[in-house]
Amino acid sequence: MPFEHLRERLLKGGIAPRHVGRYLRELADHLDDLAAAEREAGQSKEEALRISRDRLGNEDHLAEAMLARPDLKSWAARAPWLLFGLAPPVAILAAFFALGIPLVLTAKLESIMGSGAFAVSRQPTAQISISDGGDQSAESEICRFGPDAPDNNCAPEKAREATEASVLNWTEFGSC
């Protein structure tokens, strides 16, 4: 890979990696164009490459041209105090706002709901399974009672009869 030393030098000098990558790519293209022009002018392959290298400039020259431009340096090189001094507390604050505040709000909301302001009726719903006498596993009808039970889904008489026959299975459905 041509210009590999130049890459290291520029990165160590603080030039932003994206500018380093683009610069090296442009230099490689430029070198190819120069060499092609020299070949067209009748130079041998080796001679064309040597002349092109000379025309492009030596590594010191190429590095200095880039390093002389502070605007092409990365933030870490331009303002290390910003990256290593200010960024950590800002990151912690950002994490707090991103994670801590939703947790606090959730906890607050739960405490408000628990205090009764948004209390929901929690009356239990009961289900009565009515068996048809002998075979207790064969349920003939299910009656539901409670605030969520459908209207008249079970005749009270049937329920009473079932209770008397002691073939009732009560199942607490728990809270609605």
Place this chain on the structure above:
Amino acid sequence: METRENPGFMTGLPELLILRLLQDREMYGYEIVQAIARGTSQIITPGEGVVYPMLHSLEKDGALKAELRPAGGRTRIYYALTAKGVRRLFTLTDEWTRVNRAAGLVIRGAAHAV
């Protein structure tokens, strides 16, 4: 970017020439260097490799935009002038014209005095 005898004298000129060339059409680095050398009859011959840092700076400043495009079986990084670049070109052209005129006054005055 250098003249044959006085490289330091050209301060500010490379940027003006690059912006002026890109006002006509989009170009990649090699084309820009060749166009400057050809356009100035080889009086101004840009350092082949050192034109790129200037292009990067101009792009970072918003005066140019860079775009990867295929050309001649390869992909090239083309540079084009932005609206900000056009304004900058006008400013630099005005400055260069004023400086040139002012320097001309002195040179002509000195010539008359001799």
